[in-house]
Amino acid sequence: MHRESLKRSKRIVVKVGASVLTSKGLVLDRRWIGDFAGQVSILLKQGREIIVVSSGAIAAGMHILKLKKRPASLPEQQACAALGQSHLMDIYEEYFSKNGFHAAQILLTREDVAERRRYLNAENTINTLLSKRAVPIINENDTVSVDEIRFGDNDQLSALVANLSDADALVILTDVEGLCVDRKGARIDIVKEVNRDLEGLACGTDKEYSLGGMRTKLEACKIAMNSGLRCVIANGRRKDVLLDILSGGDTGTLFVPRKNRMRARKRWIAYNTRVHGRIIVDDGARKALVEKKKSLLPCGVKAVEGSFSYGDAVSIVTAGGVEFAKGLSNYSTENLDRIKGMDTKGAVKMISEGFYQEVVHRDNLVIL
Numbered sequence: 001m002h003r004e005s006l007k008r009s010k011r012i013v014v015k016v017g018a019s020v021l022t023s024k025g026l027v028l029d030r031r032w033i034g035d036f037a038g039q040v041s042i043l044l045k046q047g048r049e050i051i052v053v054s055s056g057a058i059a060a061g062m063h064i065l066k067l068k069k070r071p072a073s074l075p076e077q078q079a080c081a082a083l084g085q086s087h088l089m090d091i092y093e094e095y096f097s098k099n100g101f102h103a104a105q106i107l108l109t110r111e112d113v114a115e116r117r118r119y120l121n122a123e124n125t126i127n128t129l130l131s132k133r134a135v136p137i138i139n140e141n142d143t144v145s146v147d148e149i150r151f152g153d154n155d156q157l158s159a160l161v162a163n164l165s166d167a168d169a170l171v172i173l174t175d176v177e178g179l180c181v182d183r184k185g186a187r188i189d190i191v192k193e194v195n196r197d198l199e200g201l202a203c204g205t206d207k208e209y210s211l212g213g214m215r216t217k218l219e220a221c222k223i224a225m226n227s228g229l230r231c232v233i234a235n236g237r238r239k240d241v242l243l244d245i246l247s248g249g250d251t252g253t254l255f256v257p258r259k260n261r262m263r264a265r266k267r268w269i270a271y272n273t274r275v276h277g278r279i280i281v282d283d284g285a286r287k288a289l290v291e292k293k294k295s296l297l298p299c300g301v302k303a304v305e306g307s308f309s310y311g312d313a314v315s316i317v318t319a320g321g322v323e324f325a326k327g328l329s330n331y332s333t334e335n336l337d338r339i340k341g342m343d344t345k346g347a348v349k350m351i352s353e354g355f356y357q358e359v360v361h362r363d364n365l366v367i368l
Contacts, residue, residue: 002190002256003248006230009168011049011130012246014040015158015220019175020236021056021088026063028056028088032237034095039242040135041099048246049130051165053138053158054092060084081142092137104134107141113160113272126165155216159223159231163267170224171245172217173236178253179214192256194222221255223271226368228261230254262366270326270366273313277306277333279359280317289316289325290367295358296327298347301340308333316360325367327360 016036023029040050061080062070064087071077085107092103106125112118129136138161140154155172162170178187179201191198199218217233224231232245234252244251262270281289285300296316308314309332316325329336336359339347348355 002230002254003250006169006232006246006254007248009230009246010047011051011165011167012043012169012171013051013053013158013162013165013167014242015053015154015170015172016055016236017154017172017174018055018059020173021054022059022063026059028060028063028091030091030095033091034098036236036242037092037095037099037101039240041096041101042243043246044101044133044135051126051130051136051138051161051167052092053154053161054088055139055154056088057081057085057139057142060087078143085139085143088139089137092135096135102134103137104129106136106138107143108138108157108161109141110274112141113164113268114274116268119164119268119272123164123166126161153216155220156223159220159227160272162224162229163227163264163271166264167229169230169232169246170220171242172220172231172233173241174214174217174233175235175237176214176233177235178233179218188253189250190254190256191221194218194225194255225255225257226262227267227271228257228259230257266366269313269328269364270368273326273328275306275315275326276308276312277304277329278315278317278323279304279329279336280319280321282319286318286324289365293362295362295365296360297344297357298336298339298342298359299344301336301359304333304337304340306333310354314360316365323368325365327365329360330356331359 021028043050058077058080061084064083089105096103112122126136140157158170180187221231232252232254234241234245241251279301280303281300282302288294289296308329312329314329315323317323335351339350344357
């Protein structure tokens with residue numbers, strides 16, 4: 001029943017890993033890319049919309065520069081990305097154009113999805129490309145990204161793009177059959193909850209051209225599930241794997257989403273915004289937010305950490321330091337510190353100008 005729902009997915013984000021895109025010696029595998037473009041083209045002709053999040057630029061650049069190990073320094077990684085990205089896009093365009101479609105390059109940094117105006121601009125660009133039946137090929141903008149604005153891996157980027165584009169499903173293509181019990185174990189067919197036991201099965205990667213491994217893929221699936229998206233991790237080297245998955249075939253590990261899909265604005269708050277500080281609340285406030293679906297008031301605030309301003313994203317945590325919510329603050333750190341623990345009458349006396357009854361309004365709050 002769960003896999004049958006994939007047949008109804010119209011807009012799909014497909015993440016392609018470098019381990020799938022490249023063959024021996026970090027050479028971009030033209031045969032695989034050609035086959036992949038053919039599968040995507042079949043889906044486009046069915047009326048589906050496909051967005052591709054593609055790794056491979058740094059690996060391609062490493063091959064061009066004859067490097068066997070991923071460079072340790074950021075400038076060297078950026079140089080590899082600059083060389084490899086254009087080469088990667090040339091091959092995508094070559095094979096998509098053979099099928100009557102075009103590939104469009106979009107390069108993103110973390111700031112592009114964290115800042116609301118830029119987030120909406122990216123969303124509008126993707127929607128326009130899809131309306132023209134072009135295939136957005138998205139990658140991190142490695143040539144300009146620094147540590148502070150990096151996604152870190154394309155698995156996370158793919159989940160954030162799925163949220164941004166309001167996709168129905170996320171498919172992560174890698175070089176293993178899915179999430180397995182162990183390195184030699186059987187594939188797990190369906191996952192309904194990502195718990196600590198499941199996270200214990202995931203590991204990183206030792207490939208010189210890749211980041212993340214199964215651990216980051218699992219994190220991406222958690223974002224997708226919590227946002228209300230179906231997600232599949234599968235072996236991209238399997239013949240017609242994408243067509244099989246989207247026809248309801250028993251391929252890969254399927255991650256079942258929550259029943260109620262999170263609204264677009266709340267998805268942005270939950271996963272795309274950059275947290276600027278923490279608000280520590282008492283147990284009464286936690287219950288009011290989680291169980292009664294209330295806004296956060298000054299009286300429930302015990303302490304404030306970090307440096308944030310009006311409209312910044314903040315993490316809301318228990319007295320024990322456990323994060324359970326995220327939201328946009330109506331107060332700066334300084335003003336909230338002045339009124340923490342106060343009732344409304346006391347708070348309004350402290351802040352006569354720019355007073356808000358709610359520290360974080362329910363409409364700008366997401367329970368994690």
